[in-house]
Each structure stands twice: as structure tokens, then as C-alpha cells.
Amino acid sequence: MTAQILDGIVFGLQLGxxxxxxxxxxxxxxxxxxxxxxxxVISAMVVLFAMDAGISLWPAVGLxxxxxxxxxxxxxxxxxxxxxxxxxxxxxxxxxxxxxxxxFIVDGFLNWRFPxxxxxxxxxxxxxxxxxxxxxxxxxxASAITLVAFAALFVFFRYTTLGRAVRSVIExxxxxxxxxxxxxxxxxxxxxxxxxxxxxxxxxxxxxAPVDVQSxxxxxxxxxxxxxxxxxxxxxxxxxxxxxxGIVNSIAATHIGTFLSLIILLGAAAVTIxxxxxxxxxxxx
Amino acid sequence: xxxxxxxxxxxxGTSVIGGAEEHQSRSLRSLLVPIALxxxxxxxxxxxxxxxxxxxxxxxxxxxxxxxAVGFNVxxxxxxxxxxxxxxxxxxxxxxxxxxxxxxxxxxxxxILLATLAASLTGGLLSWVAVRRSLGxxxxxxxxxxxxLSFENLLLGxxxxxxxxxxxxxxxxxxxxxxxxxxxxxxxxxxxxxFLGVYGLLRRSHFGWAFRALRDDEVAAELAGxxxxxxxxxxxxxxxxxxGMAGATYAFTEGxxxxxxxxxxxxxxxxxxxxxxxxxxxxxxxxxxAVTFTIVDEVLIEFGQLKLVVYGTLVVLLxxxxxxxxxxxxxxxxxxxxxxxxENRAPTPEA
Numbered sequence: 236m237t238a239q240i241l242d243g244i245v246f247g248l249q250l251g252x253x254x255x256x257x258x259x260x261x262x263x264x265x266x267x268x269x270x271x272x273x274x275x276v277i278s279a280m281v282v283l284f285a286m287d288a289g290i291s292l293w294p295a296v297g298l299x300x301x302x303x304x305x306x307x308x309x310x311x312x313x314x315x316x317x318x319x320x321x322x323x324x325x326x327x328x329x330x331x332x333x334x335x336x337x338x339f340i341v342d343g344f345l346n347w348r349f350p351x352x353x354x355x356x357x358x359x360x361x362x363x364x365x366x367x368x369x370x371x372x373x374x375x376x377a378s379a380i381t382l383v384a385f386a387a388l389f390v391f392f393r394y395t396t397l398g399r400a401v402r403s404v405i406e407x408x409x410x411x412x413x414x415x416x417x418x419x420x421x422x423x424x425x426x427x428x429x430x431x432x433x434x435x436x437x438x439x440x441x442x443x444a445p446v447d448v449q450s451x452x453x454x455x456x457x458x459x460x461x462x463x464x465x466x467x468x469x470x471x472x473x474x475x476x477x478x479x480x481g482i483v484n485s486i487a488a489t490h491i492g493t494f495l496s497l498i499i500l501l502g503a504a505a506v507t508i509x510x511x512x513x514x515x516x517x518x519x520x
Numbered sequence: 521x522x523x524x525x526x527x528x529x530x531x532x533g534t535s536v537i538g539g540a541e542e543h544q545s546r547s548l549r550s551l552l553v554p555i556a557l558x559x560x561x562x563x564x565x566x567x568x569x570x571x572x573x574x575x576x577x578x579x580x581x582x583x584x585x586x587x588x589a590v591g592f593n594v595x596x597x598x599x600x601x602x603x604x605x606x607x608x609x610x611x612x613x614x615x616x617x618x619x620x621x622x623x624x625x626x627x628x629x630x631x632i633l634l635a636t637l638a639a640s641l642t643g644g645l646l647s648w649v650a651v652r653r654s655l656g657x658x659x660x661x662x663x664x665x666x667x668x669l670s671f672e673n674l675l676l677g678x679x680x681x682x683x684x685x686x687x688x689x690x691x692x693x694x695x696x697x698x699x700x701x702x703x704x705x706x707x708x709x710x711x712x713x714x715f716l717g718v719y720g721l722l723r724r725s726h727f728g729w730a731f732r733a734l735r736d737d738e739v740a741a742e743l744a745g746x747x748x749x750x751x752x753x754x755x756x757x758x759x760x761x762x763x764g765m766a767g768a769t770y771a772f773t774e775g776x777x778x779x780x781x782x783x784x785x786x787x788x789x790x791x792x793x794x795x796x797x798x799x800x801x802x803x804x805x806x807x808x809x810a811v812t813f814t815i816v817d818e819v820l821i822e823f824g825q826l827k828l829v830v831y832g833t834l835v836v837l838l839x840x841x842x843x844x845x846x847x848x849x850x851x852x853x854x855x856x857x858x859x860x861x862x863e864n865r866a867p868t869p870e871a
Contacts, residue, residue, distance in 0.1 A: 267658065317840060324657045328602070329839060331661070332792070336835030339789065343828025350825070452785075456669065463662060494677030501666045501673075508659050509649065 238368045239485045245374045245443065247481020248381040253436045253454065254461035254473035255388065256429030262405045262468020264422040266318060266330040268310070271433060272454030273341040278303040278434035279354040279446045280345070292356075296438060303434030307426035310334070315426075319419065338451060345448040353447035356438060377439035384435050388470055401425060405468050460504040466517020476515055551720045551803075558807055559713045566702045576701050577774075582814030583708040584770040588787065589794045589806030590715045591762030594722070597801035598731040599755040601647060602661035605668035607787030609760045610767030612639040614777050615675065615682060617768035621692035623681070628693050632768040639764020640757050647756030651749040668784050675779040687778030690771060704773035711769055712807070715762050720803055722758070727751065735801075793831060796838045799845030808847060 257271050268274075281302040285295035314337065318330045345352075358376050362369035391398040403411040404418045411418060436454075440446050461480055465472030480500055487496035507514060562583070569575040588606055595603045603609075616635030620626045626634070646667060650660045675682045682688055697703040722728055730751045733741035742748050771777045780786050794813050798805025820827045842849060 314836060314840070327658045328661075329843075331658070332796075332839050333836055335789070336832045336839070339785075339828050339832030339835065341832075343825050343830075343832060346828070347825035459662065460666075492677065494673045498670045498673050498677070501670045505663055505666045508655065508663055509653055512653065512655070512659060 236486075237366050239489055240482055241365060241368055241370060242374070243482030243485030244478055245370075245378050245481070246485060247478035248378050248385075248474075249436050249440055249443075249477070250457055250461045250481050251465075251474040251477025252381050252384055252432055252439075253458045254465060254477055255385075255470045256432035256436075257455075257458045258462040258465065258468055258473050259401075259405075259425050259470065260422075260429050261327075261462065263401065263425050264319075264418075265323070265326045266315060266334075266422075266426075267327050268334045268426075268429070269331055269455055270310070270334040270337040270341065270451075271429070271458055272451035272456075273338045274303055274306045274430050275433040275437035275440075275454050276345065276446065276448060276451040277306060277341065278430075279437040279441060280349065280352060280448070282356075282438060282441075283352060283354045299438060300431050300434045303430035303432075303437075304427045305430070306433075307428070307430030308423065310337070311423045311426045319422075338455070342449075342451055345451075349448055351448075353445040354437070354441040355445045356441045358442050371443070373442035377442040380435065380439050384432070385470075385474060392470070397424070457500075460500050462514075463504045464507045464514060466514025469514065469516045472514055472516030551724065554804055555713060555716045555720060558716070558804060559709065562709055562712070562807075562811075563706070566705055570702050573701050576705055578814065578818055580704050580708050580770070580773055582810055583705070583712050584766055585787075585790060585794060585814065586712050586807050586810035587708070587715055587766030588763060588791045589798070589810050590712070590719055591759045591766065592791050593795060593801065593806050594719055594759035594762065595643070595647075595756050597795070598722075598735070598759075599752045600657060600735055601650065601752060601756060602657045602664070603643065603646070603756070603759075604661050604665040604784070604788055605643075605646070605671070606763055606791050607782040607784055608668040608671035609639045609643050609763040610770075610787060611671060611675070611777075611779075611782030612642055613764030613767030613769075614771035614782060615688065616764070618688050618690045618692075618771050618777060619681065621772075622688075622690055628698075628772060631692070632765065632772070635768045636761050636765040639767070640761035643760020643763070644753055644757040647753045651752050665784070668788065672779050672783060675782075683778070685779065687776050687781075689776050690774075693772050694775065698772050699775055707773065708769060711766060715766075716803065716807070718758070718762075723803065727754070731755065789831065789835075793835055793838070796835070796845055797842075799847035799849075802845065802847045805845055805847045809845075 253275070257268060260266050260268055278299045282295045282299035285298045286292065290298070314333045315330065318326055318333065321329055356373075358371075358373035360372040362371055363375060364370070365375075392402055393399075400411070400416045401421050401424065403414070403416060404421045408418050411421075433454075437446050461473055461476045464480060465474070465476030480503060483503065484496055484500055487499050491499070565579055566576065569579060588610060591609075592603065592606050595601050613632075613635045616638050617628075617631045620631035620634055621628050624631075646664055649655075650663065655663065676684055679685075693699065698707070723731070730741070730746045733744065733746050734748045734751060738748055767782065771781075774781075790813065794809030795806055796809075797812060798807070798809030816830075817827070820830055823830070838845075844852075
């Protein structure tokens with residue numbers, strides 16, 4: 236049981252960071268990015284190609300992060316422009332449909348051109364014992380990176396002017412506008428940030444399990460489930476929900492089987508929407 | 521708001537979907553003539569493709585998608601409920617019918633009817649929950665998407681009943697007209713015509729008025745005494761019954777179904793593209809979309825995975841440049857020529 240809980244926490248931290256990117260974009264701009272998982276996959280493939288081309292690990296990782304950020308910028312500058320002209324649910328709906336289209340373009344292209352590619356970053360060294368459970372070093376490094384990323388997010392939103400400006404837009408867009416904050420620029424920044432987060436998760440995930448070309452849609456679904464349970468727009472909610480669902484998933488997968496454990500996660504999201512639509516830590520509208 | 525944005529809000533927005541059928545006359549002939557024309561045109565297809573078993577299979581699948589698109593139109597186009605479980609509801613029909621006929625041993629007709637009922641009640645339940653919890657378009661979309669993904673996983677997980685990944689081979693009806701070359705096509709065409717008739721009559725009845733009222737302005741409709749919640753659930757019951765019946769009928773003509781027959785990517789996405797192309801909320805838009813994309817699909821078949829790229833590109837382009845779909849765009853083009861200036865539409869309130 237301890238082993239499954241620890242595995243669940245490793246997975247859950249990654250889920251939380253993954254959902255943070257999706258939930259921030261939604262909370263800030265009312266944009267539901269269904270091409271999010273594909274952003275992660277593309278970043279992973281950039282790292283893979285860079286390393287195949289003989290570039291060493293760290294510059295390759297840097298390129299992967301850059302690719303994630305650029306993808307966010309690209310979405311912001313191209314297909315999301317007409318989305319920003321709309322408001323409310325019409326905006327969410329158009330963003331959802333357009334990014335779904337983008338997701339299919341990316342999936343189709345990658346599956347056609349590189350169907351067998353997958354990224355695995357190997358972390359050397361033997362297992363480390365934690366609470367009497369031998370843990371792979373890759374899982375620990377991945378979790379450490381994820382925690383550092385969370386800490387960076389926390390510092391950014393809490394202590395920097397820019398981060399506070401972003402939060403002010405999430406809380407009250409009109410008010411933010413009145414004090415001279417441009418919500419469009421904040422949204423662009425957050426889309427870039429979400430791309431980088433997707434890239435980070437793709438890379439830390441690849442230390443635990445291979446990230447293949449086909450995984451885009453399932454990454455998006457996981458991020459969506461965690462986002463819904465945690466509360467739209469809430470990073471702490473994403474962290475909490477990620478860890479809880481990670482543990483649930485790990486235990487259920489061992490005892491019930493993979494197919495049904497996914498149903499349990501999906502059910503958790505459905506129940507959350509029905510009982511508490513604002514999520515665990517979301518802001519009530 | 522810009523003109524572009526406004527048009528989109530009309531096309532796919534929350535309470536303001538469609539906006540295509542304002543000036544319809546109330547005579548029954550204006551309903552029957554288009555449906556009859558479509559029926560006759562589609563009835564001629566076997567004369568052209570009837571020799572090829574493969575092509576007739578494609579044509580039957582195309583008609584099935586036309587049925588799905590009409591059903592989805594009743595739910596989404598009429599009452600703005602984003603049901604992302606078209607495939608799953610059709611799958612309840614398909615798998616339900618197959619299990620009832622093969623495993624339980626009921627007659628095929630009864631199996632189809634019971635499976636249709638099951639799909640209808642499931643869709644009605646989803647809608648009832650969404651209405652009771654007053655979920656918006658997006659949460660309705662997420663909940664139904666969750667339902668669709670759970671259903672797919674359930675099909676895979678319950679391998680002993682459903683055949684899992686390998687699929688379910690249906691024995692019932694194996695040596696009847698259902699597996700011949702041309703009869704299944706006319707059976708499916710009959711279902712399409714039935715659905716079009718039901719949808720057309722719905723649009724002209726007090727249902728239609730209520731649908732339009734609550735689509736244009738939900739609050740105003742509510743104030744005017746339209747029971748918004750009730751009409752939403754009715755639309756979901758009727759639309760889901762169509763999805764279930766189409767899925768079940770298709771299953772018996774095809775003889776083999778698998779989770780991908782009713783998958784999200786394989787059904788829902790395609791139906792949304794078809795409907796967006798033809799025109800959400802229009803009577804014949806689903807048919808135009810289904811015919812067009814069945815042909816597109818055949819043309820693209822040799823491209824394999826690239827087909828997905830084409831579909832994705834079409835989704836993006838359609839929603840960027842033709843958000844109302846072909847039929848409404850053409851309609852307003854001719855209308856504009858007839859009576860300009862085009863000031864005949866009330867401004868749409870922002871959502």
C-alpha cells in the first residue's frame with residue numbers, strides 16, 4: 236500500500252503541474268485548450284530529435300521548454316485571436332472547438348510521420364529506499380523538479396508584480412483593466428507559461444514512463460479531470476486534486492485494473508461538477 | 521462586438537445557436553418537399569454504387585452519420601446542450617441491441633426498440649442532471665465527455681460481454697436481408713427520412729417555438745412562460761433516441777461492432793464537423809454535411825493518418841471562416857439579395 240501511495244504521489248504531482256497550465260489559461264481567459272496534451276507531446280519530440288541530432292541533455296531540455304513556450308505564443312497569436320473577440324460561454328466553446336481541430340492536426344501529423352517515436356529520459360543510479368519502499372531514482376528526480384516548478388509558480392504569483400497582475404485579472408478582469416493592466420497581455424504570458432509547464436511535465440513524465448506520440452489526448456483528458464476537480468483557475472486546487480487523484484489512480488489500478496481506474500477518475504470529476512461545480516479550491520462565481 | 525463575433529455567437533453560442541430558419545412558412549408542403557427531394561436523391565445512390573459491396577457499406581455508414589447528425593442537431597442545435605457523447609449514446613443502441621439479440625435472444629426489432637429506449641433514457645438523464653444542476657454549455661460538455669470516455673473504457677473493461685478491443689460479432693440477422701448488399705441502404709434511408717420528418721414536425725410544433733425562444737434568449741423565454749428545463753430534457757430524450765436507434769440499426773446491418781465504431785474521435789468529432797459544415801440548427805444541414813464528408817472521407821482514405829490532419833484543418837477553417845455553416849450562409853446570401861437592407865434580425869444579446 237505504501238508503495239502505491241508513493242507512486243500515486245509521484246504521478247499526482249505531475250498531474251497537478253499539468254493541470255495548472257490548463258486551469259490558469261481557463262481561469263484567466265476563459266479559453267479551454269484541448270490541444271494542451273499535444274503541446275506536451277511536441278515538446279517531448281523536440282527533446283527527442285535534439286538528442287538524436289547529437290545535442291547534449293541540458294541544451295535539448297532547454298529547446299523543449301522553448302518549444303512549449305513558443306507553441307503557447309503561436310496559439311495566442313493565431314487561432315485564438317477570433318476567440319478573444321467573444322465573451323462568456325461562446326468564447327469557451329469556440330476555443331474548445333478550434334483547439335480540438337489543432338489537436339487533430341498535430342496528432343494526425345505525428346502519427347503519420349513518426350508513429351513509433353517516444354521519449355524516455357533515463358536517470359542513472361540505483362533505487363533509493365523511502366519508508367521502506369525502494370523508489371526509482373527517476374521518480375524522485377521527476378518529483379523534485381515538479382516541486383521546484385510549483386515553488387517557482389508560487390513565488391511568481393505571490394511576490395512578483397507581474398504574477399500579482401495575472402492574479403488580479405483572474406479575480407476581476409474589469410478591475411484589473413481600470414488599474415492599467417492589459418488582460419490580453421497577461422493572457423499571452425499565461426499561454427506561454429502553460430506551454431512551458433506542459434513541456435516540463437512531458438519531460439519529468441518521461442523519466443518515469445515513456446511519453447509517446449499517441450499520448451496527447453490522454454494527457455489532455457487527465458489535465459481536464461484534475462482541473463475540474465481542483466477548481467477552474469486555482470493552482471493550489473490543481474496541486475491538491477492532482478495528488479489525491481494520483482493516489483486514487485495508483486491504488487485503483489493495482490486492485491481493480493486500468494480501464495476501471497480511469498472510470499473512477501472520470502467519475503470523480505463528474506461527481507465534483509455535480510456536487511461542487513467550483514471544484515475543491517475554486518472561486519465560487 | 522464585431523460583426524464576425526456576432527455571427528459566431530448566433531451560430532454556436534450558448535443561448536443563440538443557429539438563427540437560420542426564421543422565415544419559414546408554415547405550410548406542410550414546405551416541410552415535405554425538401555425531405556422528399558432528399559429522399560429521392562439519396563434513393564438513387566444504389567443505381568450508381570450498387571455493384572460494389574464496399575461502396576454500399578460506405579454509403580450505409582454515411583446515412584448512419586446523417587442520422588447521428590440529425591439527433592445531435594435536435595439536442596445541440598435546438599436547445600444548446602453540448603452533448604459530447606453522440607458515439608456513446610449510439611453505442612448504447614449498438615451494443616445494447618447486439619447483446620439483447622445475441623446473448624439474451626430477443627427478436628431483432630424488439631432489441632432495437634429496447635436499445636433505443638435505453639439510449640433515450642440515458643440521454644434524458646444526462647440532460648435532466650445538467651438542467652437540475654444548471655450546468656452551462658461547457659460543464660455539460662465536460663460531463664457528457666466524461667460519460668463518453670467512461671463508456672469507451674467500460675466496453676474495453678467488460679470484455680466478456682462486449683468482446684473488448686476485438687469487437688462484437690453479431691450473429692442475429694446474419695442470413696437475412698440485413699446483410700445483403702442493397703437492402704440495408706434503403707433501411708437506413710428510411711430511418712433518415714423518419715428522423716428528418718420527426719425533426720421537421722418538431723420544429724413546426726410548439727416545441728419548435730419553445731426551442732427558438734430559449735435559444736434566442738433563455739431568460740426572456742423563461743419569463744414568457746416557456747418551461748426551459750422541460751424542453752431541454754424532451755429534446756435530449758428525442759435526440760438520444762435517434763442516436764440509439766441509428767446505432768442499433770447500423771450494428772445489425774454491419775454485423776460487427778467495436779469500441780471504435782462508437783468512439784469519441786470516430787463519431788463525435790466527425791458529427792460536429794458535419795453539422796458545422798451543413799449548418800447547426802437547420803433541417804437539411806446534417807444531410808449536406810454527412811454526404812459531403814462521406815465523400816471527403818472516401819477520397820482521403822489512402823492518406824491514412826493524414827486524414828486526421830485534414831479533418832483538423834477543416835474544423836479550424838470552418839469555425840474561423842464559416843461559423844454558421846453552408847446552408848445558413850447561402851440562405852442569408854439569397855435573402856440579402858431579395859430584401860436588402862438586411863435589418864430584419866433583432867440584435868443578439870451577448871451571452
